[in-house]
Amino acid sequence: MGEGWNRVIVEKPFGRDLASSDALSLHLGGLFREDQIYRIDHYLGKEMVQNLMVLRFGNRIFGPIWNRDNVACVVLTFKEPFGTEGRGGYFDDFGIIRDVMQNHLLQMLCLVAMEKPASTDPDDVRDEKVKVLKCIGPVELDDVVLGQYVGNPDGPPEAQKGYLDDPTVPPGSTTATFAAAILRVANERWDGVPFVLRCGKALNERKAEVRLQFREVPGDIFGRQCKRNELVVRVQPDEAVYTKMMTKKPGMFFNPEESELDLTYGNRYKDVKLPDAYERLILDVFCGNQMHFVRSDELREAWRIFTPLLHTIEERGEKPIPYLYGSRGPAEADELLKRAGFLYEGTYRWVNPHKL
Secondary structure, eight states, X not given: OOOOOOOEXXXXXXXXXXXXXXXXXXXXXXXXXXXXXXXXXGGGGSHHHHHHHHHHHSOTTXXXXXXXTTEEEEEEEEEOSSOOTTOHHHHHHHHHIIIIIIIIIHHHHHHHHOOOOSSSOHHHXXXXXXXXXXXXXXXXXXXXXXXXXXXXXXXXXXXGSOGGGSTTSOTTOOOOSEEEEEEEBOSTTTTTOXXXXXXXXXXXXOEEEEEEEEOOOSSOOSTTOOOOOEEEEEEESSOEEEEEXXXXXXSSSOXXXXXXXXXXXXHXXXXXXXXXXXXXXXXXXXXXXXXXXXXXXXXXXHHHHHHHHHHHHHHHTOOOEEEETTBSSOHXXXXXXXXXXXXXXXXXXXXXXXXX
């Protein structure tokens, strides 16, 4: 008989907290070896998430500036323009932190913050992600803003119903549909740089992105006209990488102006079909490549970071702040970003040029 193999794909959520996740890992570990278990987080299959490693480690220009001396703040965002829409029964049991922040956003944080791996071998990559997670302490409630969307009477019909109006949501639920949190990576590269994770439903747009905001240029000679540079990796929709930078405003006067260097995939790769994230990851399973899958020690560290916060929220019955369906979320979340050191000062807003 020819030799075969066994590989099992496990879809999130991988438990509800550290204890339940450990129990699940222990059970799976009694049935399969670690190299047979593929814990799938579909965000690790997205084109621009995978591109983070190439951008960082395939370009000389980013390496010297990718550190606490140059980066003021990192913001990782996941926004959806729709609510639970009848899926409240599932969502209410988990909430936005378990559904998005503890997995999708934390995985992106690892790819932004990790050191260069020894190779692209799956375990070399995952070793570096685990090292990052070990440098992050449990999230403090004081560094978190929770929100829950309510109906917007001035919005379209679907926006006029709040989370508690969904018949599949238990009456009086305090489950958060929006969360923003500050995480800190206590290592030599990132000490003092806040990583802000924010995610929510029923917001003003669909967007997932990684945004690095850099510090001000020292020795300013332009009378404080220069804005902070930013590097943005837009994961969805309309995949793009762009930088916000200062250039001379065209004309007779010597004035700086904010502009951009823009790589929009829809323009640069017009005839290329980007594979679906699950399509890509399931192919990886067949090929036996675990690079873009979550290892058991990685999962344990992720739950260690968020479990105390989740238990505190549930034990206190912490009430989320109401925000209107179709808004940016609670105003307190913007204040949290400002407290973290992020500056809303630029004038340039990226617009996909091939949709104009």
